[in-house]
Amino acid sequence: MTTTTGRLARLPGLVLRCARVGVIVFGYGLVIAGSAVGARLRGSPDGRGLRDGDRWVRMLTRLGPSYIKIGQLLSTRRDLLPDEVTVPLARLTDGARPPGRRRIERAVRHAYRDRPWPFREFEWTPVAAGSIATVHEAVTVDGRRVAVKVRRPGIERVMWQDFTLTSAAMRALGLLPRLRRMPFKLMHGQVGGAILRQLDFEAEARSLTALRANMTGAAGKVTIPAPVPELCTPEIVVMDFIGDLRRFEPGELDGDTRRSVQRAVLGTVYEMLFIDGLVHCDLHPGNLYFDLNADLVMLDAGFVIRLPDPVRRSFADFFINMAMGDGWSCAQIVIESAAEVADDCDLDGFRAALGELVAETSGAKSGEFDLARFAGRLFDLQRRFGLFPAPEFAFPLLSLLVIEGMIKGFDSDLDFQAEAIPVLRRRNIPRDAPSAVER
Template identity: 90%
Template sequence: MTKTTGRLVRLPGLVLRCAWVGLIVACYGVVIAGSAAGARLRRSTGGRGVRDGDRWVRMLTRLGPSYIKIGQLLSTRRDLLPEEVTTPLARLTDGAAPPRRRRIERAVREAYRDRPWPFREFDWEPVASGSIATVHEAVTLDGRRVAVKVRRPGIERVMWQDFTLTASAMSLMGMLPRLRKMPFKLMHAQVGGAILRQLDFAAEAASLRALRDNLEGGTRTVTIPAPLPELCTPETVVMEFIGDLRRFEPGELDLDTRRSVQRAVLGTVYEMLFIDGFVHCDLHPGNLYFDLNADLVMLDAGFVIKLPDPVRRSFADFFINMAMGDGWMCAQIVIESAAEIADDCDLEGFRAALGELVSETSGAKSGEFDLARFAGRLFDLQRRFGLFPAPEFAFPLLSLLVIEGMIKGFDSDLDFQAEAIPVLRRRNIPRDAQPAVER
């Protein structure tokens, strides 16, 4: 624990946070469980699902940013969860209640205390309000229209407390006999650390630049706001302002446009995953939009992970072999990239079981292929046979799970795996050595 972390996570505050989380979960758990029991007795839902969805939203909002993030990701999985759950959860992507103006103003003034005030105009009423930051429209002294992302006051302390609490919970889970072999601590360090890195606004500004550089000149039209490094601070990210945005949803788009949108999103995500190893894990409807031409606009780069190159290569090799229906090779890649293999692992049994799973899903269309179910069955096979994957594999899967849930409603006939093949063929060619693609 660093000196800064020690200041943020003190025992009295941690105990209070633990008590608060426990109280909120217990209270809402009793209400939701009671509602479910009553509905079973009446043999009718009677609208219970909508009310329970609202209760989940209120509970996650009260618990704070780490839990809101979970709700945002779950809201994209309309293919797995009932509409009465995902519809209320989707409100979490539209924005959380902003802090009071005086707190925002104090935070921004403090961020620029050591330099001249750079704004000619600053709208203290946010244009967007997320779980970690608010976004404000401003005009610089030289007349540029910009968006200023401001970290919520006090958010660091809460997120570090939650990180510490979940680390303790993972340690306890690792003591259970059936779970002792699971690398919970390593998984928590990777995933929890990635969530904490959303507090690092210097890293987010760098991620915005990297995403723009990587995707510029590619096969897809994607707009990403350019950061203005000279105006950024540890508490703010200043970037170009992009207006006239529309929500990322099918709406009244015709079928050809819907298919074009699907291919654009998948192509962009595949480029990030398989070529750059740069994974955006947070492309929910609050961060992905259309412009007036129905081209993609990608905002926010807080939850972006740079994969180690061996992990990028292994994931890309697994995906292309899955698309080709080569289950044996998929199993071999999992075995070679595993973080740990149990002494009693039945490798041949694992190869046979994964081969069956791959043959079932190879070539499935969007409406037939269910990545969440596939991933669940894959992880179950690994658990049963004693192969534990590198924790970094969770990030590309998370990215694809979020996107899959969002774009299935655009067209159910698209082949997710076939769309990846053109990108996967370039997976081992450095981007600067790849031929230019006509836009």
């Protein structure tokens, strides 16, 4: 009875949220479509239409944090989208519109209502504002210079509403004949649940500590701010302040430094994926920077996922076999790790089709290899042949998709797959059976 009553109480808010999203999308859709059609009728190549990045930014900002996150991820794919779109979208990574000072101050004061005020100085104007939080510079009472990440007031309710609405959309998508067998509900629960966990700032503080420990032995130098656990709350993360940062972009870096940066980033991501299993899925330009020595600085640990060991092992085996051009082993790994295999699945046909795909991409340089296209074709093969992957595989794939789009501009001759092999070969992974690599 209580559960039913709670659902009914939330229903008006869901209806209003759904109506707001629909009105905003419909309104901006009409404007964007009208602009594109008008440009075509005038024969103008400069028509804005879909390329009007500023308009996309305004729409996503009005839609709210869940949609701003989509814009942040899209801003990293400058290899797939035009600069007119990605450059404005990049503002969403750390330049979103912050709440008013009064709301921020009320939220911070409330977080420390049961303890003495811990700050000697606090800058209420944010140094950065993202989709979920604002970041402020402060000095603790003992003189420690810190960054204070403050959860946006009211964001929890909006994100839960969006989660509920997208859950309903996934269920509806699963009713389509061609997609009926895809586990959309399970995938949404995993990925959507991980996005909602970004609201737990105490968990983020623990992730910062874990990432710092893991990166100590990494090949490249990576700086991650240390949290101050005694000052962290469910709505506040307090960590060391790192100043003098530069945005993660090629800029004036020479060729050798660009290649060094690219290898350092890939090495860091591969360490997370194949060795530690603690994966940062949100390394957009608002979370990844350079220091003055062009070493990497990784901020924020909200969207960090612990991969189950079977997923980590299978993903690593798939990657090394793809790099070696062994399509048969790649197919076998997909089959063995599938969450479900349809009764009418043509396993031999799947092996042959995936073998062709791997042969096309093996050894491709960063300028030639398109992970987004590869993942789309792999997903289509799985759908056609009735092989349904465990939803946790979405996380390492998302991590690579985000970072691939960011580093392609540094060096187009680097071999993404070959760079992973040194990390893969020094794995120390106990297995009950011989690896596909060992066959």
